Amino acid sequence: MTDAVSRLRYRCQLNQGADERREETHPLTWRLNDDGRPVFHKEYVEKDGYAAVRQALNELTGAQVIDAMKTANVRGRGGAGFSAGVKWGLTLQGEGMPRGYIVCNADEMEPGTFKDRLLMEQIPHLLIEGMILAAYANNARYGYIFLRGEYIEAARSITRALDEAREAGWLGADIAGSGFDFDIALHTGAGRYICGEETALINSLEGKRANPRAKPPFPGQSGAWGKPTAVNNVETLCNAPAVIRHGAEWYQALSGDLSDDGGTKLYGVSGRVKRTGLWELPIGTPGTELLDRAGGIRDGQQLKAWLPGGGSTGFLLPEHLELALDFDTIGQAGSRMGTGLLTVVTDQQSIVSLMRNLEAFFSRESCGWCTPCREGLPWTVKLLQALERGEGERGDIEMLDQLAIGLGPGRTFCAHAPGAAMPLSSALHYFRHEFEQGVRHETGPAHADPIPVGEV
Amino acid sequence: METAQTIASDGFVIEAADREAILHERDHYEEPQAACIEALKIVQRRHGWVPDGAIPVIAGLLGVSPASVEGVATFYSLIFRQPVGRHVILVCDSSSCFLMDYEALRDALTEKLGIQFGQTTPDGRFTLLPVCCLGACDRGPAVMIDDDTFGPVQPDDLDTLLEAYA
Ligand SMILES: Cc1cc2nc3c(=O)[nH]c(=O)nc-3n(C[C@H](O)[C@H](O)[C@H](O)COP(=O)(O)O)c2cc1C
Ligand code: SF4
Ligand code: FES
Numbered sequence: 001m002t003d004a005v006s007r008l009r010y011r012c013q014l015n016q017g018a019d020e021r022r023e024e025t026h027p028l029t030w031r032l033n034d035d036g037r038p039v040f041h042k043e044y045v046e047k048d049g050y051a052a053v054r055q056a057l058n059e060l061t062g063a064q065v066i067d068a069m070k071t072a073n074v075r076g077r078g079g080a081g082f083s084a085g086v087k088w089g090l091t092l093q094g095e096g097m098p099r100g101y102i103v104c105n106a107d108e109m110e111p112g113t114f115k116d117r118l119l120m121e122q123i124p125h126l127l128i129e130g131m132i133l134a135a136y137a138n139n140a141r142y143g144y145i146f147l148r149g150e151y152i153e154a155a156r157s158i159t160r161a162l163d164e165a166r167e168a169g170w171l172g173a174d175i176a177g178s179g180f181d182f183d184i185a186l187h188t189g190a191g192r193y194i195c196g197e198e199t200a201l202i203n204s205l206e207g208k209r210a211n212p213r214a215k216p217p218f219p220g221q222s223g224a225w226g227k228p229t230a231v232n233n234v235e236t237l238c239n240a241p242a243v244i245r246h247g248a249e250w251y252q253a254l255s256g257d258l259s260d261d262g263g264t265k266l267y268g269v270s271g272r273v274k275r276t277g278l279w280e281l282p283i284g285t286p287g288t289e290l291l292d293r294a295g296g297i298r299d300g301q302q303l304k305a306w307l308p309g310g311g312s313t314g315f316l317l318p319e320h321l322e323l324a325l326d327f328d329t330i331g332q333a334g335s336r337m338g339t340g341l342l343t344v345v346t347d348q349q350s351i352v353s354l355m356r357n358l359e360a361f362f363s364r365e366s367c368g369w370c371t372p373c374r375e376g377l378p379w380t381v382k383l384l385q386a387l388e389r390g391e392g393e394r395g396d397i398e399m400l401d402q403l404a405i406g407l408g409p410g411r412t413f414c415a416h417a418p419g420a421a422m423p424l425s426s427a428l429h430y431f432r433h434e435f436e437q438g439v440r441h442e443t444g445p446a447h448a449d450p451i452p453v454g455e456v
Numbered sequence: 457m458e459t460a461q462t463i464a465s466d467g468f469v470i471e472a473a474d475r476e477a478i479l480h481e482r483d484h485y486e487e488p489q490a491a492c493i494e495a496l497k498i499v500q501r502r503h504g505w506v507p508d509g510a511i512p513v514i515a516g517l518l519g520v521s522p523a524s525v526e527g528v529a530t531f532y533s534l535i536f537r538q539p540v541g542r543h544v545i546l547v548c549d550s551s552s553c554f555l556m557d558y559e560a561l562r563d564a565l566t567e568k569l570g571i572q573f574g575q576t577t578p579d580g581r582f583t584l585l586p587v588c589c590l591g592a593c594d595r596g597p598a599v600m601i602d603d604d605t606f607g608p609v610q611p612d613d614l615d616t617l618l619e620a621y622a
Contacts (some may be wrong), residue, residue, distance in 0.1 A: 001620055002603075002616075002620065005616060005617055005619075005620045007604070008606045008607070008609060008613055008616075008617060009604065009606055010590075010592045010595050010598060010605040010606055010607045011594075050459040073593045102615070108591050109588045109589055109591070110589065110592050111550035111551040111588070111589040111593070112550070112551055112552045112589065113550060113589065113591065113593070114591040114592060114593050114594055116591075117591045135608075148591075149463070149497075149534050150534075150546070150587070150590060150591075150600060150605075152603045152604075152605075153605075185484050187484075187494075188494075188497075189493070189532075189534075190493050190496070190497060190532035190534040190535050191533030191534035191535075191587075191588075192531065192532055192533055193588050194569075199468075202492070204488060205485075205490060206485075206487065206490050207485070207489040207490040207491060207492035207493055207528060208489065208492075208524070208527075208528065209527055209528060210531065210532075222466040224486075225486040225487060235567065268593075268594065269558070270552040270555075270593035270594050270596065271552060271555050272555065272556070276593075276594035277594045278594070281621070311550065311551050311589075343551060343552050343555065343593075344555075345555065349555055353554075354551060354554065354555065357549070357550075357551055358551055360549075361549070361550055361551070361588065365588065412602050
């Protein structure tokens, strides 16, 4: 590969130097190298790696690990913010229950999200250590890392790290002399955003089409191959070692007065800012600080709106940047924290066009099981296309209002459709004038029937 | 005799190494069906795509129905059911890249290659496909060519970039 080509290569990088990252304050990233060189086994162990596994498996019960996760209040970093400790406490285990699975959700495909990639490429052993702790807490027999197929570099790092961990006795029988056994396999996907939904992911892992499953039963009751299964995001699992090593109180205190949620968060910014990228900061850090660190909006443009955590979260305004970026605060503001990676939209960018792009994504990625999602999304795209071209008709905006309600929570098997509804309803609320500008015809020929999924 | 030969050469024959790899994958899971996606990927790595004839062969190896393998093969976007070019270009069309002028990049690519999404250049060199967020949003617009991810890629970069893939 020539220099000119290799200059274009994507390199994943944290925007904080080693001088800022400390073991006491940056549980996820303090071990990373400034040059992005992955931390493999030797270096990981030198940097206190696997100490939490040794400690937990020999000194704590599984129930104590769960309690620590609850007290630390580690909330799911995949987007929904469900307490990891509470989830693990609900996994069926004990007398007469077969040992089940830990599944790491490494399908990262939420538009605007690029955080799990960093952890997997540069510090794969942290994930493995977190999965061992999760396995111990959930009494799981085996683990799978469900990695999206396009993450080639992450697959390389993880494959090497799994070999190293097995070699060093962190995986397999009698881990760290504790008598506990557990192993992990890497499963790489073959595309489709819906695989990230946890029950679709389990179907995909089982080699089936990735349609979500009806809940209940929840995976903790009946997951992969009908066994109790805990599905957690990469970043969630990567928090477990520090919680065990330094204690739940320490972890909870990392966010200080900023938030009731514990720990830090890998936040990020993409869009037209001067310095895009990733930062590990206390959870509850306000958006203003993130935008500051990103150097503000570039090209002389102004901030118009932002998505707090991916394409399935609701738009917020510049004034909301003051809010703590945590699950409850952003939820109260009418959006969701989602993955915590901000997408910024400037005053020179059209909300209607962006909505058309987002809904085309959701429409294409619908698995097609539920009617509102399968039929409603292509229709939404058609209306948005018309408005974007200035060919909207009177009633189109009201129809979009209805569609946003019809796609909303409680009407479909999974949260894909509600995820598509949230940016739409917030865009219609905050930027209605932009939609109104697209209405030209008072009346006109009715739009043709919704086109089938896959054709938009 | 002639007919028999035609049938044999037209029929899909799985390489011994691929058969081994698929049987090995099968042991990673509680049920053989689970190895289905990996089996399709193994065949695709060898042939570039998954020909129809491979479906019953994989089903036979895993002891599952051809219909279930076919159902899976048609669901996933990275399993190709038609021949593709020597190199597959995946262009991220998700929101962050969209906000960084993805559409200009897409237009430059389709014009330069003379094909639309889902098509292959007549010389069999490139296939062009859209893809969900590549997790490279901090450097959008992003594209992936075979196993390599690039970003930000501006229309001006395309000549240099494509040249690296003969
Ligand atoms: C359509 C859809 C896609 C999702 N994609 C992902 C994903 O790529 N990664 C992820 O961790 N969670 C994803 N989720 C959330 C998961 O369903 C689930 O909540 C998460 O894996 C639980 O882990 P956590 O509690 O550790 O966050 C998705 C959800 C939906 C509805
Ligand atoms: S909401 Fe959409 S993606 Fe989710 S199960 Fe229903 S059709 Fe499938
Ligand atoms: S939106 Fe294109 S890489 Fe994420």
